[in-house]
Amino acid sequence: MNILVVEDDEANAKLIEKLLKQEKYSVDIAVNASQALEAIDKALYQLIILDWNLPDGSGYEILQETRELLIDSQVLMLSANSDIEYRVKALDAGADDYLCKPYALVELLARVKSLLRRSSTNKNTILELGNISLDRQAKEVFVDGSEVGFTSAEYDIFEALASNPNKTFTKFELLNLSNNEYAASMMSNIVEVHIKNIRKKLSNKEIIKTVRSVGYKINLSS
């Protein structure tokens, strides 16, 4: 899977590159619009991650040009601007998704995976973790074949953890998944409450491990 990251801020570009390479994707970086267009012209990318603001143009213009060239790569737009009009503009021009800065890595990764799943024919929607299974399409969780009633916030948190076993997520990352619109300081301990409820509902206290003062991860050995 080839991914092109168009991001002028070096630190952020490097972060995304490291994250995606860690997930075994092949990543190219372009730090301005001309580099980006050159790369798109040369190679075929399944996904292009496009920052809105670039020194010699804008991600929006690259998006328009890409669609005019009938290149049907998945496009994920990144922007520091959360205004609805920007999102609508990007989606209208053919972007497949839009993520506001700053974003949690887990969210970026989830969206990248979701976009790439869309383009691949092999859409594996069922995730198995021992006696627990997740239906990603129906957003349902089953223990030994019987459904467990999760709230949507609980499902989002559990899905992120289950999709990335043995990886630690901070409370803020998990909070972003469930309620990214509301004040983090007000809600950071709600993640603890959700985790507590998930453990209770799964009748399994071991599956989600607390990483002290950091966050949580799925303990696959259990």
Next chain:
Amino acid sequence: MFNFFKKSLANRLLISFLTIGFLPFLIFLVYTLVLSETQIVKKLISDQHHEVEVMSKLIDTHLNSLSKEVSFLARLEVMDDVLAQDLDKRVSRLLKQKKDDYELDLDFFFVDKDANILASSNIELLEKKFFGANSFKFQKGSFIEADELFMYAKVYASFDSKKSLGYLILKYSLENLKVYFEHKKDANAYMYNPKSSLYIGSNNGLSIVIKSTKDSINIEKDLVVYKKMNNMLKDWYIFYAVEKHTALAFFYNFNLFMLYLSPFILLLVIFISLKFSRYIVKPIKDLTLITDEIVHSKDYSRYLDMASEDEVGKLAESFNTLLNTTDKSIDASEAKSSFISNMSHELKTPLNAIIGFSQYLITYEKLSDEQLDIVSNIENSSQYLLEMIHGILDIAKIEAGKVDINIQKQNILELCQECFSMLEPLADDKGLGFEFMVKDCSLELIDTDEKIFKQILINLLSNAIKYTQNGEVKLMLSNTRNELLVKVIDNGIGIPKDEMPKLFKEFSRIDNKLSSKQKGTGLGLSLSKKLANVIEADISLESDGLSYGTTAIFSLKLRGE
């Protein structure tokens, strides 16, 4: 009707001008029409009385002088001639001479004791008998028979003053007195004897019933004054009548003129009042129009150009100063908001890298516990910094009036239930009672912005849960005719009275043990109140003091009510 005056300065001015302009004229008109006639009639009567007095005196004087003439003639020596039957006619000639001198309808004649006329100014009377001799017994020097006045004096012989020769008589026709009445212009004067029903002069058809010696009568067409006469004419009354239409002609004409004039005066006053009230109010109207335009367009760089130097001109000048100050402060405020907005966006990019790398390290690198703790602290603090930037950006947006508002019909119960459910796990985890009550709420749908409403209510609910250790938090919904009230009632730590005003200020928090343990930016309540104001709502807090709990009231003005 009341509003007609209350809401319009022009109308109030109009009425004032109309009153000032027309009221004096109206009072004058009423006085002229109703009251002044009585005054004028009174004056006329007084004048007529005076006329009557003068006439009466003139007649008296005239008759007295005649009476004296008779006495004088009777004492002349020549009267002795009557003893000789006035043979040489000396007495008759003298009397004739006197009659001619007077040029009046009168006759002098001498009557002896046997009533024979021996001498006369009228020769036709000579040697005739005087039938009025019986009247002499009155001894008063005069008497009246029909319209003739007789004045007489006893004649004594010059040689023997005790020897009476007879009487010298003056027969005087009362018609002579007409001259005193006839010269009166526009008036009708005459004499009347009620005993004999005789008139001297023309009564012009008037018939007056006499009730006293002196009076005035106001009859339909005439003003009549009469007086009883004296001395020789004691049975007679002198009348003076004036036809009202003649006497009051000027007054009636003046009244008519005033009546004809009044509609023109009224129209003139209305015209001037309208013109002046509009003239006075026009600059104020112009000023209001321009200020409305400015408020509507929010173009505070405009300048009010009022040419006048009066009070309105000064008002416009003050307004221009105000506009100028407002424009500058808006510019400054916009510059500040724009700076904050740009700065916040610029901060987000590096912050994204800090948070991202921290999360990357935590997720993918095999860190020791100590390293994990350090990186986690970096992420944690960056998240608070980020939240603060979001808050500042929101406040800057509100202050710049650039908040996206999307007002739509929302199901109020569902909206509150959603927020309630989102926070329920937090309250449950703390073991707090958490209740959603609907009390006296007749509303189902309200017009509001869903996102802003939720942001505010979640903030209030999470605050209540955060600051309540034991007990309960209630979400209560009710409404009045004009507003929806969403109350979040807790029995947590409460708020000291003196701390209350601080709470809505940015970065302010109550300083106590419980709150110092809580994390937060100190922007939540201030931001919520500002957001509430954006959607025409408000937030207020009530608390009986520390440890008495707090009630947060989120009140939304109902649109279209």
